[in-house]
Amino acid sequence: MIYATKHGTTRTCVEMLASQLAGEVMMLDLKDQKTIDMEPYETVVLGGAIHAGRLDGKIRSFSLEHKDQLLKKKLGLFICGMEEKEEEISKQLALNYPEDLLSHAVVKTSFGGQLLFSRMAPFTRWLMQKMSKSKEDIKKIRTNAINEFAQALAH
Numbered sequence: 001m002i003y004a005t006k007h008g009t010t011r012t013c014v015e016m017l018a019s020q021l022a023g024e025v026m027m028l029d030l031k032d033q034k035t036i037d038m039e040p041y042e043t044v045v046l047g048g049a050i051h052a053g054r055l056d057g058k059i060r061s062f063s064l065e066h067k068d069q070l071l072k073k074k075l076g077l078f079i080c081g082m083e084e085k086e087e088e089i090s091k092q093l094a095l096n097y098p099e100d101l102l103s104h105a106v107v108k109t110s111f112g113g114q115l116l117f118s119r120m121a122p123f124t125r126w127l128m129q130k131m132s133k134s135k136e137d138i139k140k141i142r143t144n145a146i147n148e149f150a151q152a153l154a155h
Contacts, residue, residue: 001025001027002028002044002059002062003030003047003059004031004059005029005031008116010047010049011027011029013111013112015027016143017045020146020147021153021154030048041073042074043073044075044076046063046075046077047079047080048079050092054096055097063098067098067100070104075104076108076152077093078109078111078149079096079110079111081112081113082138084112089110093108107149109148110142111149112140114139114141117135
């Protein structure tokens with residue numbers, strides 16, 4: 001699984017998914033990896049967080065630079081974000097992944113998200129608290145979506 005995380009929610013979701021998959025599962029955070037050799041793997045899962053409608057730049061770049069390799073793999077794509085409406089999730093996926101990767105993927109969805117204010121820089125925390133109208137952390141991880149994603153990869 002190849003991912004990028006800023007505040008840790010994506011890593012949490014990746015760990016939840018990994019716990020449901022059989023066999024050896026590699027979890028690779030793009031911020032820690034300079035190069036990734038996908039050759040030995042039959043299945044690749046790729047994803048990251050949506051901030052202000054945009055997928056993490058490392059994931060966007062990776063999906064474009066390695067598109068040919070990804071098209072040869074069993075592929076799962078995900079995003080993490082606060083959007084809950086399926087129609088909007090589909091739009092976010094379409095805006096942030098190349099069309100041919102979306103068509104090729106055996107599964108694509110949102111794992112939900114969290115606003116963990118204690119992990120944010122002061123200005124970001126203030127802005128997100130204003131936008132969300134909450135001073136308490138908001139946790140909306142979609143465990144059902146993660147379960148369904150794991151099942152789709154298993155078939």
